[in-house]
Amino acid sequence: MYELTTVDEVRRRRRADEGATWGLVPTMGFLHDGHLALVERARRENDRVAVSLFVNPTQFGQPEDLERYPRDPERDLALLREAGADVAFSPAPEEIYPSGFQTYVNVEEVSLPLEGASRPGHFRGVATVVAKLFLQCMPDFAMFGEKDYQQLAVIRRMVADLNIPVDIIGVATVREADGLAMSSRNAYLMPEERSKAPALFKAISGAADAISKGGDVAAAVAAAREKIRDAGFGKVDYVEARHAETLAPLGSHDEPGRILAAAQLGRARLIDNVAIPR
């Protein structure tokens, strides 16, 4: 450091200091405070911190989404230096998916609803690239934000099912002062959209509170959906109360629950989620 290194170099360093524990923070770059909270958490719990910056083509549906995904590697590197990451690497797509590549990791049930229904193949791409990054770097820990809650659930399931020897740490969503979850995709919001955006968090928080107080699940979710529409969002892909681990429909008030939502606002598709307090 401080420039980008290669995965081979990360592995070499990983092997060179055997005793040290490593934390990996996999990202798609265009870093914000949410990512930096992951780096900070990794820093706190490990001797070394590696950060990957890779806009993963296999998790995008439309090629246009992939191409327009925001990128700023120089700024990312400056932020990572400041945050105290030890190494950062940004592999080329053809390094991760060389000619002849044909192996994918499929996590089944937990990948199907919600984002999986809206974005077919998305979690296959996520699981595959994360498995590869884990097996390339062999970190002791890996940090993921709760913002992409279903992604976190998919990765936890994958790691358990395939016996990948990495401990997964979920880190609470970092929010703007008005509650909007930080996301690289917020960059797509026009100013007037930005002012409407916090309504998503407010609506699902309201639903979570209502349910935790014994309120009817379907009614709470329907009310949240209504509020999101009223706030000026476009298509609401889903607002759902789900089991916090399996993401199956919430069976009773006794299960650990999560409210998850996705809705379009201008050019941005925003997602968010909150725990149902118990």
Added chain:
Amino acid sequence: MYELTTVDEVRRRRRADEGATWGLVPTMGFLHDGHLALVERARRENDRVAVSLFVNPTQFGQPEDLERYPRDPERDLALLREAGADVAFSPAPEEIYPSGFQTYVNVEEVSLPLEGASRPGHFRGVATVVAKLFLQCMPDFAMFGEKDYQQLAVIRRMVADLNIPVDIIGVATVREADGLAMSSRNAYLMPEERSKAPALFKAISGAADAISKGGDVAAAVAAAREKIRDAGFGKVDYVEARHAETLAPLGSHDEPGRILAAAQLGRARLIDNVAIPR
């Protein structure tokens, strides 16, 4: 040793002697000289040898095939002691696939033809269990017989694609004196079938020779198929000349080639393959 141990114990021992290299021989048990050749090869190239005995349910199509698969764990253990394996473990199906398990590894193109066409889902089961065994034990090397040639190709592809840090060693098929490839499934053959069985190897060896001498590929393969039928086999699932790595149809005499065949003989479905000499 010498009794069966657990995967946790293998991992513990693996970590305890850091400097030692480990070879893993994954098997479905009911061992024969083909397996023991793998153990011997592993022995020669590693400080420690672990052998797994696991009849993997996810690679069987029909439940009956799984149930009737031959088993003899006590004999296996005696053979492994004699062959010098350091540890053997035989996990229960519910240890490998606990409740809620839902993650599978799919190797695409190379899994599709030949065995993949005859046994849908077979290689998904193979790739998944082998990935799990690798990640549980983290061996330096793993040995597989060329007898299951497509399986070897699938595993090589998986390990390369997912960056699994294990070196795959393919070991030549061990044959009976009359050329029949050793296989646990030979136990299904009645005596008169057993005497017909070597015709499979003879037929594909003839085709390989003809092609290596510049003969027409389609003609050589058709002649082999004819000979297998004439020898008294039942359904011939396939006889094919394929690229030795990708298993795509053989494009020219310059590519590394392999003849692969599968045919039914009584209750046994026999498979075999040979290199096309260059």
